[in-house]
Amino acid sequence: MINIRTKKYVISKVLDAFFISVNRAYLFVIQFFKQVLVPPFHFSEIVNQCFEIGLRALSLITLTGFIIGIVFTKQSRPSLEDFGATSWLPSLIGIAIVKALGPLVTALICAGKVGSGIGAELGSMRVTEQIDAMEVSAINPFKYLVVTRVTATMITIPILSFYCIVVGLLGSYVNVRAEEATSFIAFFQSAFSTLHFLDLSTSVVKALIFGFTIGIVGSYKGFYATKGTQGVGKAANQAVVMAMFLIFIEEVVIVQVSNWIRYF
Amino acid sequence: MNNSPNKRAVIVGLFVFLGLIFLVVGILIIGNLHETFKNKTEVVTLFDDVSGLKVGNNIWFSGVKIGSISNLHFYAQNKVKVGMKIEDSALPYIRKDAFVKLSTDGLIGNKILIIYGGTPLSPQIDGGDTLRVEKTFSSDDMINMLQENNKNLLAITTDFKLISNKLAAGEGTIGKLFNDNTVYNHLDSATLALQHASAQAQQLIGSLATFSKGLNKKGTLANELTTDTIVFNSLKTSVSKLQLMADNANVLVNNLKEAGTNPKSPIGVMLHDEETGTRLKQTIKNLEAGSLKLDEDLKAAQHNFLLKGYFKKKAKEKADTIPDASTNH
């Protein structure tokens, strides 16, 4: 009995299932990179998806970005006041929002809004056999559904995160203006004075990677959704959880790598 | 029979997973890893007070980070033993007689240790050596010193205040010079008088020149008179002396002019001396008296019978214009 069991599973049932899913995810990512540069490109579908994703997340990002700008400024002021350095507020906010908060907040919102959307959409397509239907009519569903969506998130999320940065800085400006009567130009000049090209490019790369993560995790979870309506909900939920988890890990890794480059 | 593809998937998945873990963990720790790879030597030092120095704080030598604090222990009563790990590459430049002091990284930054001093004759440090500590300035010391500085500044500024007050009140030589208008006035009138004198001297010379020309003409009475060489020679010397005098007067006037505008000139400096100051004042007074007398003489000339008529006429004209102006009303 024991002999049969050890033969059946390489490690144990749970671990086997986990590593099989890792392998499947790995192959999924590899397949994306294999197919993304090969025609047909389905440009109209990519544009469609970009529009869809941008529209889905725009209102929430506007609100969150603005509020984060105001709140972060309000919370930082007392600390800087201790040194009599409230004039550094714009620089501090600039660094915080451009380098960290903008892309991260955008990514988290999009993971919730877009990632779950993709997970649910592809999940229901899987469950109602629409993905199979594409495959049997000789349409590559991976290419048409996954590659277009991941490409769209990779385009949209950097744009949205820059939008979030701008809105966040505007929110911060509103607060700084009310308290310190700083002019618009002075605020933005000092907000960007401490930022370098590396900071901005890191921000873009970060947003690009976050976009990829959201798209690929949502697609993966949806693409391999199990049968039934429960499977769709599970796919959407797991897409959010997994994407957020990966985003935080990536954030730490990217900061570390960008610091290497900075001090190289 | 479906065991083999599953087994492969599990193994590939396992490797991918482990690879990712290694990648992430590697990236996260490798930032500090290249520090770890550098060979380091530990030296120690003893402090009375480390004022918040912590393990991991940096060590600087000539402004370059060369290591970090590896441990802190109480050593004896009131002593803290600080272990420092120093990169081997920096060791050849640190001598056994170098000093260690506490400092901060920036105004409000972290505490750092600074190694400094040391003479080239002394051998380089080895592992386990103890570096000396000089009395250091804690931030309390710095504030005390600032207090002292403030006191000194106060004393200096009070002195200055006193001096400037005195200057303003016209006390002391400089004060007097600054404040006495009469000195300037005196100088001015004296200059005018001298100018007048030199002009007259020039006129005199001019007329003498014409006169001497006339003397050269033959047949005149004067010619005959001057053929006597003795008289001519004496006249000649007196003329040249007059010329010299006029020149000197000119120079004096110029110098005085300069002295009036430039207080740093030699005359200006001389004026600072109290004695010369008073003496000059005296001289100027004398000059003024002289010129006053000259004025008196001129007035006397007005009363001369030859000119009396002219002055009377002028006075009358003046008197006439006044009633005219009043009738206009």
Next chain:
Amino acid sequence: MENQNIPHVISHDEQAIVIKDLYKSFDDLEVLKGVNLTVDKGENVVVLGKSGSGKSVLIKIIVGLLKADRGEVTVLGQQVATLTDKELNALRLRVGFSFQSSALYDSMNIRQNLEFPLKMNRKTMSRREIIKAVDEVLEDVGLRDKMNQMPSDLSGGQRKRIGIARTLILRPEIMLYDEPTAGLDPITSYEINKLINEVQQLYNTSSIIITHDLTCAKETADRVAMFVEGRFTRIGKFEEVFNTDDEQVRSFYNYNFIQ
């Protein structure tokens, strides 16, 4: 049981689908245990069996959606398992597949649903030709007036018809129907059965129809194959198959008509 291994001389001209010794299992569950089946050109074969017994797996292997563990599937003279992606896609265009859930694309209206496979696969077709093809095939399934509606606006039977129309638009040589009458009322089922027969005549297709509905089997089948526990137990004309003492076949027959 005794009919399981009927010897076949494979002739590519005559036979649309040839399945030999097919095995498939999911984890611990063995679904196909040595399946053999031949479908001749222009023939409707009905696969009868209980729900969840793995009948759908069989036709999914035929179009390459699933891979068999062992055995051979030859479709229109080509071995499915050995084909490259490109060859497989070319073959798939010749095979229509009607899904149990119709599998209409939710985000597109009916017209777009029908145009989609054409736009993706017949790049040379002009806009006018596409519109003409859509009109024709909608006419064939009798739903021309629903062209601009969304799939969610249609009834189950109408969705099924559109699903069939979407496969017909590519002019397939083989039609595979997965539970065409499942979840439909008898009248709608009857209409679908009629449609299946019309398609066979109009488009001259060979078909495999998977169902547990005996009425459907009776009306559409040239031949019936009884699928029990991973094998075909009986294959033949409808009357032949059920004219037996086999316990399982009899019980299946009885249950159906009691329902």
